[in-house]
Amino acid sequence: MSEPNPQEPPPLPPPIPLPAEVSIDAFLEDVAEVPALPRPAPLVWRILAYLLDWAIATIAVLLLLKWLIPMEHADGFAELKRWGAEITKEYTYLLKHPANSFAGQIEANRQLMEKASKIPDSIVELFAFAALVQTCFFWGFFTITEYFTQGSSLGKRIFNLRVANTLDYSPPGFFDTLMRSGWKSIFYCSASLPLLIIGVIDAHVPLFNIRRRSWHDMLSRTEVIDACTDPWIPPPREEEE
Numbered sequence: 574m575s576e577p578n579p580q581e582p583p584p585l586p587p588p589i590p591l592p593a594e595v596s597i598d599a600f601l602e603d604v605a606e607v608p609a610l611p612r613p614a615p616l617v618w619r620i621l622a623y624l625l626d627w628a629i630a631t632i633a634v635l636l637l638l639k640w641l642i643p644m645e646h647a648d649g650f651a652e653l654k655r656w657g658a659e660i661t662k663e664y665t666y667l668l669k670h671p672a673n674s675f676a677g678q679i680e681a682n683r684q685l686m687e688k689a690s691k692i693p694d695s696i697v698e699l700f701a702f703a704a705l706v707q708t709c710f711f712w713g714f715f716t717i718t719e720y721f722t723q724g725s726s727l728g729k730r731i732f733n734l735r736v737a738n739t740l741d742y743s744p745p746g747f748f749d750t751l752m753r754s755g756w757k758s759i760f761y762c763s764a765s766l767p768l769l770i771i772g773v774i775d776a777h778v779p780l781f782n783i784r785r786r787s788w789h790d791m792l793s794r795t796e797v798i799d800a801c802t803d804p805w806i807p808p809p810r811e812e813e814e
Contacts, residue, residue: 611799612802613785614799616779616785618733619732619797622729625727625728626718630715637710642703645702648695653695653699663688667682704763708762715754733801734800735798736798737798737805738795739794745793749794753789753793753795756789
C-alpha cells in the first residue's frame, strides 16, 4: 500500500445528492390545494344579525312572561301597575301645572324623582325574576338555533354569516355552542350593572383584532365568518340501503 504524498492535496469528498427539482406547475398545484382562510364577518352585518335574533327572542320572552308573571308574581305585578300609575299621574300633573318659579320647578322635579327611585321590594323581585327568565331563555334560544342549524341562526342566515370552529371551520360542537351562547346571555341580558359593563366591553373587542373575535368567540374557539368565503364542505350523507 502506497503512502500518501504530503505534497498532494487530499481527495475531495463525494458530492452531496441534491433533491430533485420541483417544477413550477407542481408547486402551483400544491399551493392551490391549500384552502384559503374565510373572511371574518363584517361587523355591521354581524350586529344586524344579532339584533334580529335578539328581537325574535325578546318577543318570545315577553309572551312567556305574560303567562308566567301572573302565576309567580301576581302581587308584584299588581304593585307595579299601581306604582306606575301613581308616578305617571304625578308627572302629568307637574307638566300641566308648573311651579311659579324656576327653583320651585326644580324642587318639584327632585321630589318626583326621589319618589320614583323608591321602588317597592315586590317590584324589584319581579324585575329580577323577569331578568332570570330572559337570560335562561336567551341561553337556550341561541344554543338551539346555532347548534341545530350548523352555526347559522335565523339572523345569521339572512345576512349570510356562520359560526365556525377555528380549527377546521366546521360547525361548532354542542359544548362550544353552549359556552358561547351562555356568555352572550349572561353578560348581554343580565340585570346586574357590572355584568352589563363586561358585555359592552366584549361587544367592542372585535374592533381591536384582525379576525373580529369577541371574548365569547375566544372562549368557545369559534369565530363568525362570511359564508360566501366558507371553506368547509359538509360531508356527503350516507345513502340508506
